[in-house]
Amino acid sequence: VIYLGRITDYKNFEWLQKTMQELNIPLKHPENVDDERIWILLSHAKMLVTASIWEGYGRPVMEAESLGIPAVAYDVGAHKRHIKKGICVPLDINNMEKSEEDFKKAVLDVWNKKW
Numbered sequence: 001v002i003y004l005g006r007i008t009d010y011k012n013f014e015w016l017q018k019t020m021q022e023l024n025i026p027l028k029h030p031e032n033v034d035d036e037r038i039w040i041l042l043s044h045a046k047m048l049v050t051a052s053i054w055e056g057y058g059r060p061v062m063e064a065e066s067l068g069i070p071a072v073a074y075d076v077g078a079h080k081r082h083i084k085k086g087i088c089v090p091l092d093i094n095n096m097e098k099s100e101e102d103f104k105k106a107v108l109d110v111w112n113k114k115w
Helices: 013-022 035-043 059-066 096-111
Strands: 048-050 071-074 087-089
Touching: 013 048, 013 096, 035 059, 048 059, 059 071, 071 096, 087 096
Parallel strands: 048 071, 071 087
Antiparallel strands: none
16 A cells, blocks of 8 residues: 655644554555656555545546556545545545544455455
8 A cells, every 4th residue: 555645734644654554554655756666656556545634636646546556535636536446535624533434444445345
């Protein structure tokens, strides 16, 4: 499982890291990689995950989907337009506990190929 992108507060990366550890699913976060290496890393990934609560274009999701790699992400920004193979999780900023539980379930469903 791979995460591509910067680590900023709205990307929710610390929560994502902790969650993946709790689910006993390995998470890779390559840093400072060029475009060619990104494609190689994505092509070997089982899924791409991002727990960002704000997004614009969502390039990593689009790249993963273009390779047939499922993505799990909240339904923010362009994610809802790009995610076809994975799961776009509804985000309720007023009920983050439910949103986080739904995200965990989506990750497990994709990991276990139950979606």
